[in-house]
Amino acid sequence: MRVDAKDMGTDLKEVLITKEEIDAKLAELAAKIDAEYAGKDLLIVGVLKGAVMVMADLARALSTPVTMDWMAVSSYGAGTQSSGVVRILKDLDTDIKGKHVLIVEDIIDSGLTLSWLLSNLGSREPASLKVCTLLRKPEAAKVAIDVEWVGFDIPNEFVVGYGLDYAEKYRNLPFVGTLAPHVYGG
Numbered sequence: 655m656r657v658d659a660k661d662m663g664t665d666l667k668e669v670l671i672t673k674e675e676i677d678a679k680l681a682e683l684a685a686k687i688d689a690e691y692a693g694k695d696l697l698i699v700g701v702l703k704g705a706v707m708v709m710a711d712l713a714r715a716l717s718t719p720v721t722m723d724w725m726a727v728s729s730y731g732a733g734t735q736s737s738g739v740v741r742i743l744k745d746l747d748t749d750i751k752g753k754h755v756l757i758v759e760d761i762i763d764s765g766l767t768l769s770w771l772l773s774n775l776g777s778r779e780p781a782s783l784k785v786c787t788l789l790r791k792p793e794a795a796k797v798a799i800d801v802e803w804v805g806f807d808i809p810n811e812f813v814v815g816y817g818l819d820y821a822e823k824y825r826n827l828p829f830v831g832t833l834a835p836h837v838y839g840g
């Protein structure tokens with residue numbers, strides 16, 4: 655079923671990516687990730703809170719048996735601009751030395767969060783460290799990052815839904831959409 659922005663009240667401007675498009679893309683990415691990690695032990699690391707939905711759906715689309723861990727970092731607070739200062743709110747429960755690690759993100763915007771994460775997790779000497787993100791904003795990049803698996807490149811607009819929030823709201827929307835300007839004072 656296609657859900658339109660108008661069904662979700664007046665806060666939303668438009669639906670950018672539907673649940674059906676997300677499901678199809680995650681199946682495509684999962685097949686590539688399965689091929690990459692065939693015969694290997696894979697730890698997928700979800701970056702809280704935004705990656706909860708993509709982590710849950712990607713994990714179920716994978717055939718590769720995985721273990722899962724979570725890291726919580728924040729660089730956005732309640733606003734729509736990255737502060738650039740990354741704080742660890744929750745570290746991994748496991749030692750990743752010698753493990754194949756796949757970071758699962760909902761979005762790469764400025765790239766500052768991921769750049770910091772790659773450096774932080776890379777220093778723990780994993781056997782490999784790669785990234786899968788559902789969304790990326792090429793026009794917003796402040797640092798160049800090599801990302802193996804990207805679901806959708808999107809325009810440089812603040813998006814919500816499918817894990818992504820504005821002031822902690824809208825994470826449970828099943829699609830990715832943009833907000834009407836009045837919501838964030840535009």
Ligand SMILES: O=P(O)(O)OC[C@H]1O[C@H](OP(=O)(O)OP(=O)(O)O)[C@H](O)[C@@H]1O
Nearest residue numbers: 702703704728729730763764765766767
């Ligand atoms: O590329 P960047 O500009 O660094 O932005 C990307 C980061 O921003 C979001 O997290 P946020 O800090 O909003 O926390 P949240 O996942 O808990 O909402 C998102 O989940 C990424 O981790």
Ligand SMILES: Nc1nc2[nH]cnc2c(=O)[nH]1
Nearest residue numbers: 763811812813814818819
């Ligand atoms: N909700 C949300 N969080 C983000 N973090 C970085 N970019 C975004 C975005 O466009 N939307």
